[in-house]
Amino acid sequence: MNTLLRIDSSLRTEQSYSRTLGDYFIQQWKIKNPDGIIKERDVTRQLIPHITQQTVNAFFSENPDTESIHLSDELINELYQCDEILITCPMYNYGIPSSLKAYFDSVIRTKKTFTGNISLKGLLENKKAYIISSMGGMSPGTHNPLENHLTLLFNHMGITDICYFPLNGTVVDEISNAEKIALQQSEILKHLN
Numbered sequence: 001m002n003t004l005l006r007i008d009s010s011l012r013t014e015q016s017y018s019r020t021l022g023d024y025f026i027q028q029w030k031i032k033n034p035d036g037i038i039k040e041r042d043v044t045r046q047l048i049p050h051i052t053q054q055t056v057n058a059f060f061s062e063n064p065d066t067e068s069i070h071l072s073d074e075l076i077n078e079l080y081q082c083d084e085i086l087i088t089c090p091m092y093n094y095g096i097p098s099s100l101k102a103y104f105d106s107v108i109r110t111k112k113t114f115t116g117n118i119s120l121k122g123l124l125e126n127k128k129a130y131i132i133s134s135m136g137g138m139s140p141g142t143h144n145p146l147e148n149h150l151t152l153l154f155n156h157m158g159i160t161d162i163c164y165f166p167l168n169g170t171v172v173d174e175i176s177n178a179e180k181i182a183l184q185q186s187e188i189l190k191h192l193n
């Protein structure tokens, strides 16, 4: 039985393109995995605090102050328990939302999700990730910085099997947004088959 962890990060709870395509993904995933379990985390509703020096000290300590890493432990357990991860991610000021960055800062943790210093080894093995990104108007042909950044973060933890579903130009080209969504819906169907 597969478990999917869905992580949403758009501030918009309505009319969000990334969440809308995420809903479609979930609908299709449920068809493919009728007994599957879906867990949801919305980093805009349950804000994850920025890490502090105290948190980092606890990350590296043999006897950590458990209060400062309690949430990190919970988030990491959640990641270990899932087989697949869906991230829905809008572009804010050329990057991923700070709420989502705070999430990764809490789960990328030595001896928990990776080991090593120079030669790194991710510890989350045999997991698959799906990235839905939405951008208002990124110049065509430029690399998608959301996909680049999220790929590095996932790879650091050992997740290298990643599928991408980008929606670009959501602000500049409202009329054809339905077409963009339809195109990525067909990509989702291909990848889930």
Ligand SMILES: Cc1cc2nc3c(=O)[nH]c(=O)nc-3n(C[C@H](O)[C@H](O)[C@H](O)COP(=O)(O)O)c2cc1C
Pocket (backbone or CB within 6 Å): 010, 011, 012, 015, 016, 017, 018, 019, 089, 090, 091, 092, 093, 094, 095, 134, 135, 136, 137, 138, 170, 171
């Ligand atoms: C605070 C903020 C900053 C944004 N910065 C960018 C940006 O740097 N580049 C861009 O192409 N779009 C930018 N946008 C537009 C969003 O990426 C776009 O509206 C996207 O569709 C949002 O995702 P959503 O539809 O899932 O909410 C920004 C939007 C907001 C609210």
